[in-house]
Amino acid sequence: MTLAAPASRPTIRTQPRFLRVWGSQSAGALADQILPVALSLYVIRQGGGAGAVATILAGRAVALVVCLLAGGVLADRVSRTRILLAADVLRAVAVLTTVLVLDRLPLAALALVTAGCGAAEALSRPALRSLVPALLPDRLLERGNAFVSAVHRGSAMLGALVGAALVAAIGTPAALVAAGVLFALGALAVAGVPDTATAKPTGGVLADAASGLREVRRRPWVVAVMSAVAVQLFAGTAPALVLLPLIAERDFGGELAYGVVLAALAAGALPAIAVAGRWRPRRPGLVGMLALTAYAALPLSLAVPLPLPVTAACFAVGGFTVELYFVYWLSALQRAIPAGARGKVLALDQLSAYALLPIGYALTGPLVAVLGDRTTLLAAAVVTAAATALTLLVPGVSRFADPGPEQVRAD
Incomplete structure (x- = not known):
């Protein structure tokens, strides 16, 4: 009689749904950091001062405050992967559209761009945090959360450098295109990932x-x-x-x-x-x-x-x-x-x-x-x-x- 081989212990590498979501969030987190850096440097190049930079940054902050609780409620009612997909698509469209009309936009209008992207970010945050346990076995939960935290910290570091370098080397439009493409790649990565958790209205x-x-x-x-x-x-x-x-x-x-x-x-x-x-x-x-x-x-x-x-x-x-x-x-x-x-x-x-x-x-x-x-x-x-x-x-x-x-x- 032959003994069955022991089942291999699960690892992060054997969790394709998590890896796709993680890859999607990696791209989006990088783009989220490129965007405010590129727009802040743009308004300074256009002669804006501290007030103009503050307006750009405040757009995202206001959207986070207003939409975060709504994102938590939405994550309990709608497929979380669909929320992540929609958030990336909305940000990609908003940023790439901004590139096309950048020269004709008043500086104050750029705050609407950061506000729209901040709203999408706020809606996706609770969805991501509540989705991770549905994508991983319990023994991998801490490691999965560490992966997510690490990529956000790493993206904050890399995104600031990439955004500033792109603006310095080839201009703000190129930096915005890079952010828009990253959002689009994030949407492609998460598209089709099933959400096995049942959303229950509360x-x-x-x-x-x-x-x-x-x-x-x-x-x-x-x-x-x-x-x-x-x-x-x-x-x-x-x-x-x-x-x-x-x-x-x-x-x-x-x-x-x-x-x-x-x-x-x-x-x-x-x-x-x-x-x-x-x-x-x-x-x-x-x-x-x-x-x-x-x-x-x-x-x-x-x-x-x-x-x-x-x-x-x-x-x-x-x-x-x-x-x-x-x-x-x-x-x-x-x-x-x-x-x-x-x-x-x-x-x-x-x-x-x-x-x-x-x-x-x-x-x-x-x-x-x-x-x-x-x-x-x-x-x-x-x-x-x-x-x-x-x-x-x-x-x-x-x-x-x-x-x-x-x-x-x-x-």
Whole structure:
């Protein structure tokens, strides 16, 4: 009698549906980074200042805030792969159409392009996150999520460089064509991938949001951290990203330096994934929030005249601290929030983070006009560090967990 050969253990390489979706998202993530870089440099070439760049960036941020919750609801009602396909097709059409009429578009209209692409991105994010478990066996779930996270971080680094290099070498239209083609390739990759998960309509949107809000309000440490991150994006990220292309053009020699600094921000996040995965401190909140105060290095490095390599290193530090915080924070929410409310709370966490970002973009131009870029950036650094550090005064934050009586006294 011959014994049957043992079944081989599944690997990512043996999951063709996941690999197609992963390839699709890789192309789309790269294009998502090329687009804002190319358009920001374009408006500067056309004579636009901080206000024009802020308008371009704010378009995407507003769309994310408005459409993210709708994307979560849609992902529970419609085939997730169809959502991913539609989002890529819409972005490809929008970007390639923009190339054809770019010379005739007013600068302000470009914000509509980034807003449309941001809306498609917001609708596809919940679909992707809820689709991954349907594409992989349970034992490969963590590895699959790591693949998705890694490609987004890597695309952020590569896309910034590619976008800046294309604009510098052959112009904005070529960079936009590259983004449009990548979106189209993403659509082709995901087309026909079946979604084996059954979409089931749930309760109303307002009722779902209210139940998620109740879970957040029951935990002051969650409210404190969400609020601090919202302030950080408003006061730190918005001024830094608006003024970076202008400072790169003025002090660092041009457009390629802009891409280098953005790439450093993404590159700094990659080692943080490995560190957070291996090191589990007793007080992850203390480690995460103290690390996050170093995010003030972004605006501070632009306020003080520094060589390009030093500025890039400061942005890399910022990327590292954000990713270190995020791994501990996401794991804490997954443990603390009941399964029935987990998705809604995670959606609210992302929404709260983006809520003030469009306002930060909008205010940066007027503040620079009144205070100058250096004072604006110095103030941004102070507010960013202070808002983050103050959360440690709230019981539970240092542990990223609901505090018991003894923890309240200790914190």
